[in-house]
Amino acid sequence: MADTSCCKLHAIIFPLPYQGHINPFVNLAIKLASKGLTITFVHAEHIHHTLTKSNMDKETDLFSAVRKSGLDIRYSTITDGFPVEFDRPLHLDEYWRSLLNDFPARVDEFIGNMIGSADSPPVSVLIADSFFAWSPGIARKYDLLNVSFFTQPALVFTVGCHWDLVTQNGHFPVKGDNEEELKYVPGVDSISTKDLMSYFKEEEIETVVHKAVFAAFHEMNRADFVLHYTVQELESKTLDTLSKNQPTYAIGPVYSFTNRPETTRVAKSLRSELDCTKWLDSKPPGSVLYVSFGSVVQTSKQVIQEIAYGLLLSEVNFLWVAREDILKSGDSDIFPDGFQDEIKGKGLIVPWCDQIMVLSNRGVGGFVTHCGWNSTLESMWCGVPMICNPVAYDQPTNRKLVVEDLKIGINLSDGVSIHREEVAEKISGFMSGSASQGFRDQAEKVKKILHDALDNGGSSERNLDKFIYDLRAKIINL
Known part of the structure; x- marks a missing residue:
């Protein structure tokens, strides 16, 4: 040599x-x-x-x-x-x-x-x-x-x-x-x-x-x-x-x-990060659903509102990163009327946060994600299973890896449209249903693969x- x-x-x-x-x-x-x-x-x-x-x-x-x-x-x-x-x-x-x-x-x-x-x-x-x-x-x-x-x-x-x-x-x-x-x-x-x-x-x-x-x-x-x-x-x-x-x-x-x-x-x-540690630490282990659609992609007000109502119906604790530019319409009024009053105690909405710090917190048990690869890898690194809602670019392909190949996640919706009842049902089953522990166990296996690789x-x-x-x-x- x-x-x-x-x-x-x-x-x-x-x-x-x-x-x-x-x-x-x-x-x-x-x-x-x-x-x-x-x-x-x-x-x-x-x-x-x-x-x-x-x-x-x-x-x-x-x-x-x-x-x-x-x-x-x-x-x-x-x-x-x-x-x-x-x-x-x-x-x-x-x-x-x-x-x-x-x-x-x-x-x-x-x-x-x-x-x-x-x-x-x-x-x-x-x-x-x-x-x-x-x-x-x-x-x-x-x-x-x-x-x-x-x-x-x-x-x-x-x-x-x-x-x-x-x-x-x-x-x-x-x-x-x-x-x-x-x-x-x-x-x-x-x-x-x-x-x-x-x-x-x-x-x-x-x-x-x-x-x-x-x-x-x-x-x-x-x-x-x-x-x-x-x-x-x-x-x-x-x-x-x-x-x-x-x-x-x-x-x-x-x-x-x-x-x-x-x-x-x-x-x-590229955005100022809020520290959510104190709020997360106040919740039982694995009880918080983290929601974020990344730094770039935008979606419709209808999708955001159906997810919001679905979260309310599911009654889970959640932390939602809601960028001010998340809506394609440019509307800054993102959530349904009265939503932020209804979630007090169970939900926290922030404009941005340190994602790896959130995902590594013991309070987090799942991640509703757009399946950007950065977010996907960070979720894998922390052993957090995912609920997938891909929007654009490589995200539909990343969803296939998460749901079908690695089996560490589910789809947010099985159809073309998102409906609050389906969202609530998916979230409830994912966070505390009979399949929940299986996803967490599989996510831990993938986490070990990533940690061993480094x-x-x-x-x-x-x-x-x-x-x-x-x-x-x-x-x-x-």
Whole structure:
């Protein structure tokens, strides 16, 4: 074997500017730096502004505390071409059109200036979110190794990367509520068209986000290495199949706090977090149902109200994270009239919280979730079974993993619409019915798989070490 110990690596890291991508990227940066890499972490300027405001952080360098602990992480920001105060969610198409067409030139200039700077150690690696289609071309231009970090399950990766195959078989685009089984996607035994990502659906194929996503999937097979934010034991067949085509490493869930608690001081939350510990501690163990639909997706007032009435009918304790922008209509009046008065003592509604802290509290016994992968992994990590209500993007596919493959959750609704009586029945059975203990036992088994993967000698730790070794070996042999 080649001696790779003397090869100092300097990686530039670019996360997609969304909460579900920022969290794993920050943790990956810390993890890689703890293993001897020099890291330059690059946030979009508006993300930096939001993080410092939400966390009341006066530091201009979000990684200064980490650096004091001995890790070599530099920090920088880049403009996306819009003013900080520009409302990106409100102008989603304009924003994504710019990310697709204009942002790559800004990255090109940024990396060119950095490589030409005497203040920067020689750069050898570009680690970018897999949904940035520009990374292979820019990496090649500057002779950098191109590492793609995919922050969703391997199942989503292989389905997306075989979009052409799905098209050839007549299953793209998915029309209406059509349900057919796909048994030809490499590494996947079977998946229904209803479980494909939302951007496979006919009604979404003309959107700018759809075009950007498929441009990225088209480029992912050009990466020198692919890091997957999943665990080998959870998706072994899919990952083994993917590894036949390009170097593939399952390194999830990359939680930095597991062995370096001081590094949790890096600001990651784009919203101010309320501490719910006192309220949760006042409830019996396993009695609280946590409800959250993540940081981005929106839903209708009808859905929120049916869930609200369902919670009342179920009579369970609940903690509900209700973002002010949760409704598609933009209406700030989220809940039914009088709802917040009726829930006193049994329910707590907050705009945002530290989710991992909530899920790890002994009072929490279940999670009503949109099935974003970040939330799903955090629930698995804490051994909390899920009630699934996927909304968009990869969430329908993640639901399949939770409910059908891992059997650590149920669907919030078995039909197209959500009705309060069904919601109440599902919640009651899930939290205290005959099947409740079975879900909790299975969730504990999955929790152990994740914790074992991050232990010394676990699969994710071994895979990360192998990735770093392979990086150094490739650089030496270039």
